Amino acid sequence: MFKRLADAGETVSLKVDGREIRARAGDTVAGAMLAAGIDRFRTTPVTESPRAPYCLMGVCFDCLVTIDGVGSRQACLVPVREGMAVETQLGKREAGR
Amino acid sequence: MTGNEYDVAVVGGGLVGAATSWGLAREGLRVALLDEGDRDVRASRGNFALVWVQSKGLGLAPYAGWTIRSSNAWGGFSDLLKQETGLDVCFQRPGGFHLALSEKELEARATILKRLHNQPGIVDYKTEILDHSQVAKMLPDIGPEVVGASYCPLDGHVNSLRLFRTLHTAINARGVTYLPSHRVENITQEGGEFRLHTGKGEVRAGKVALAAGNANMRLAPMVGLEAPMRPERGQIVVTERLRPFLNYPVVTLRQTDEGTVMIGDSKEESTDPRGLTIGVSSTEAERAVRQFPLLANVNVVRTWSAIRVMTRDGFPIYDQSETHPGAFVLCCHSGVTLCANHALTVAPMIARGALDETLTPFSARRFHVQAAG
Numbered sequence: 069m070f071k072r073l074a075d076a077g078e079t080v081s082l083k084v085d086g087r088e089i090r091a092r093a094g095d096t097v098a099g100a101m102l103a104a105g106i107d108r109f110r111t112t113p114v115t116e117s118p119r120a121p122y123c124l125m126g127v128c129f130d131c132l133v134t135i136d137g138v139g140s141r142q143a144c145l146v147p148v149r150e151g152m153a154v155e156t157q158l159g160k161r162e163a164g165r
Numbered sequence: 166m167t168g169n170e171y172d173v174a175v176v177g178g179g180l181v182g183a184a185t186s187w188g189l190a191r192e193g194l195r196v197a198l199l200d201e202g203d204r205d206v207r208a209s210r211g212n213f214a215l216v217w218v219q220s221k222g223l224g225l226a227p228y229a230g231w232t233i234r235s236s237n238a239w240g241g242f243s244d245l246l247k248q249e250t251g252l253d254v255c256f257q258r259p260g261g262f263h264l265a266l267s268e269k270e271l272e273a274r275a276t277i278l279k280r281l282h283n284q285p286g287i288v289d290y291k292t293e294i295l296d297h298s299q300v301a302k303m304l305p306d307i308g309p310e311v312v313g314a315s316y317c318p319l320d321g322h323v324n325s326l327r328l329f330r331t332l333h334t335a336i337n338a339r340g341v342t343y344l345p346s347h348r349v350e351n352i353t354q355e356g357g358e359f360r361l362h363t364g365k366g367e368v369r370a371g372k373v374a375l376a377a378g379n380a381n382m383r384l385a386p387m388v389g390l391e392a393p394m395r396p397e398r399g400q401i402v403v404t405e406r407l408r409p410f411l412n413y414p415v416v417t418l419r420q421t422d423e424g425t426v427m428i429g430d431s432k433e434e435s436t437d438p439r440g441l442t443i444g445v446s447s448t449e450a451e452r453a454v455r456q457f458p459l460l461a462n463v464n465v466v467r468t469w470s471a472i473r474v475m476t477r478d479g480f481p482i483y484d485q486s487e488t489h490p491g492a493f494v495l496c497c498h499s500g501v502t503l504c505a506n507h508a509l510t511v512a513p514m515i516a517r518g519a520l521d522e523t524l525t526p527f528s529a530r531r532f533h534v535q536a537a538g
Contacts, residue, residue: 113406114423140405140464160408160424164306164459 070102082152091148098124098131098143101154109133109143110157132157171197171342173515174361174370176349176384179209180325180500181507182376183332188512189374190339197368198336199347199361208378209500211471213401213427214325215414216256216502219263219292219317220277225480226284227526231506233290236319238505243323249338252331254323255422261320261414262304264311264456271313278315292317306410308458322414324422325501332504344368349377352387354489359388372491374515378474381482381496389488391529392496393477398437400445400470401429402453404463411457418453426460428453432473441470474498483511483527485520493520494529 078090084101091100098121101109108118109131121131124144131143134155143154175186178200186198201207218236222229236258243256265271275294281287296313303316337343347363352373354360359373375384381392406424417430429449433442446468454461474496476482481497493515497503514520 138462160406161463163407163410163426163457163463 069105069107072103080148080150082148082150082154084154085156093148095148096124096144097133097135097146097148097152097154100148101133101143106156108156111159113160116159134161171195171368171370173197173372173374174199174359174368175374175376176361177375177377177380178333178343178345179207179376179378180212180329180332180504181378181495181497182374183209183329183336184500184504184507185374185376185495185512185515186336186341187332187339188508189516190336190341191508192513192516194516196336196341197370198341198343199349199363199368200343200345201348202346205348206379206472208472208474209329210326211399211401211469212325212501213399213419213429214322214328214421214501215261215416215419216258216321216323217261217416217499218290218319218502219261219315219416220281221499221502222284222287223277223281224478225526226286227523228480229281229290230288231481231527232499232502233288233319234510235503235506236321238509239321239323242505242508246331246335250331250334252327252334254328254331256321256323258319258321259413260316260318261322261416262300262314262316263416264300264307264314266310266312266452266455268312274315290317290319303413304411304415306457306459308455310455320414322419323501328501328504349384352384352492354388354492359489359491372515372518373493375492375494376496378496379472381494385494385529388492388494389486390484390492390494391532392482392484392494393529393532394496395434395475395477397473397475398431398433398470399429399473400431400433400441400449400468401427402446402449402465403427403467403469404460405466407463410459415456417449418456425466426453426463441468474500477532481527482529483520483524484529491518 077092080091089104107120110119119130122128126145132140133143135141139161172194174197175182176199186196189196221232300314349361351362361368375381379394379396382394385392404426411420418428420426431445484494486492
């Protein structure tokens with residue numbers, strides 16, 4: 069869906085649901101995931117309908133993901149870091165995970 | 166408004182007033198329900214939603230029987246509401262727990278239950294004291310610090326916001342006239358009818374039932390009744406929605422039908438509903454994590470406080486006026502638990518014009534006995 073203007077400088081690698089993706093230093097997790105073609109970040113807790121980032125500026129809370137074991141973080145506000153483990157969230161979160 | 170358009174005016178559109186109005190409408194009465202505005206204090210929007218039996222009635226044995234009666238009527242009551250409105254208030258009665266985090270807490274719990282059960286005329290409500298391993302069979306996620314619990318099979322919970330909405334849908338369907346932003350300033354009785362004076366005009370009715378929560382303290386003396394109240398603030402911590410892990414409500418912690426976990430049972434003598442005390446929230450959260458360690462990494466999405474309706478001694482007040490026949494007052498802390506009784510038992514008594522003797526122990530006259538002693 070999204071294409072980078074120039075394919076260069078993707079030096080950071082992180083995992084999303086176990087799959088490795090590459091990103092540029094300074095990307096947000098949301099930006100990196102969108103650039104990698106991931107368009108469903110989570111499904112909602114009650115009706116389980118799919119969600120992707122909407123505002124990309126910290127307001128809508130639709131881009132929630134689990135980052136390094138901490139759930140419901142706003143992917144659009146967190147910069148990528150080498151070795152980061154991101155998990156998309158399906159439905160309600162499981163306590164204790 | 167002119168003429169005696171209504172058989173009964175109910176003052177207060179919260180859970181108590183709405184349930185009573187519904188019960189009165191079922192008896193065929195023409196009912197006006199006078200409410201305040203959306204920005205006024207509404208205890209019915211801030212509660213923990215338990216239908217709770219265990220530990221009710223220490224100091225007033227009939228309160229235990231009254232509570233059990235409502236708990237037993239709740240299933241049928243929620244079915245009736247569903248038939249009329251199509252809405253499910255998610256009533257469940259799997260039994261409920263009161264967890265102890267030390268031997269001392271468990272002993273204190275056992276002592277309270279023993280004193281409660283030793284009262285003359287008490288109804289046995291089958292509360293048991295369980296040790297850690299017995300509790301863990303039913304609540305597998307408890308932490309090692311939980312030494313035991315009391316368990317009562319009659320305890321349950323509902324979705325209280327949906328209950329509030331469902332009652333209002335049901336009274337609307339039954340033709341109750343709902344009058345929002347009608348704060349009652351004065352009540353007079355003239356020529357066998359009550360006149361309720363509001364900023365939006367006068368409402369006339371043959372009877373009046375006061376169900377205005379803490380505001381009953383102001384209203385009751387207008388019709389020869391009294392309702393000594395002692396409002397109290399409670400705070401709640403709410404988590405994000407989680408997959409179901411808790412199949413039973415705990416007195417301080419429950420998982421709603423939509424997955425959020427509500428935590429809290431604080432009591433503060435404050436009447437500012439906007440204030441929050443961080444120390445109270447953190448104590449609630451800390452105890453919750455000791456009870457259920459898997460909550461440690463769960464996100465809190467909001468905390469809020471609300472004012473409890475509380476009579477001076479904590480027990481309900483149901484009374485009828487001697488000086489103003491046809492005037493009634495209903496006050497209670499447990500508007501959710503007792504909702505079935507208000508709809509199915511108290512409302513028909515008001516419709517008939519007199520409270521039964523079963524409600525005599527709940528008369529506000531009990532406060533005079535204490536004052537004289």
